[in-house]
Amino acid sequence: MALAHQLIPLIKQLLRTRQLTYRDVGRVLELSEPSVKRLFASKRLSLEHLERIAELLGMTPVELIEASDAVVPRLRELTRQQEHTLVGNERLLLVTVCVINHWSIDDVVATYSVTEAECLKHVLTLDRMGILRLLPGNRIRLLLARDFAWISNGPIRAFFQSTLLPDFLAGNFNESEFDGLNFGHGMLTESAYRQLRAELDRLKVRLAALHESSSKASLTERRGVALLLASRSWEPAAFTNLRRSLT
Secondary structure, three states: OOOHHHHHHHHHHHHHHOOOOHHHHHHHHOOOHHHHHHHHHHOOOOHHHHHHHHHHOOOOHHHHHHHHHOOOOOEOOOOHHHHHHHHOOHHHHHHHHHHHOOOOHHHHHHHOOOOHHHHHHHHHHHHHHOOEEEEHHHEEEEOEOOOOOOOOOOHHHHHHHHHHHHHHHOOOOOOOOOOOOOOOOOOOOHHHHHHHHHHHHHHHHHHHHHHHHHOOOOHHHOOOOOOOOOOOOOOOHHHHOOOOOOO
């Protein structure tokens, strides 16, 4: 259980706080004290072990897991190698996007041609990356910071530009109430442009908040929505070709 690496330090701390010993743990696990020490050193706890230790501590397994999650640093960014791993496996990338959007394993298996065993394998990969924790009952707890982002100019963004962006822009943006396309152009000073970027950043934060609040609804009540925010200093190439030569 990958979760054990996170739980064991907390369990040791709680044992000390409650003045309990390894002998007490051995009693509920039906193990000798040396065996308990080896079990903790190996950082391998079965679900049955977790349930019994939680009961000894006067907690439920869920309460114990939630307490450990509270002290785990949230992931703000992956490494380039991790992003390469995601874009190099289409089904792993699919499962990643689904769980980030608060899908359960059952939701993924029911919607896509992915077996439960295959989905679990990919979820465990994401667990090792620190993106999530796989909990008892195949429940998923995300470990992403609120400001989590893909690496600037990294593999995921390169994949988006080469593969996903053309697919996104190929739609007519008029098929449902979720669709819309607005394009604006202006000539701005540096100060005005900074104000514009601040507004775009606020909109991105608002989208994240709406995404979080919508996650509590069932999957049938939610729909994937993509918001493309892009700005750069730009003149159409056709116009640039008509500029007068300065020489």
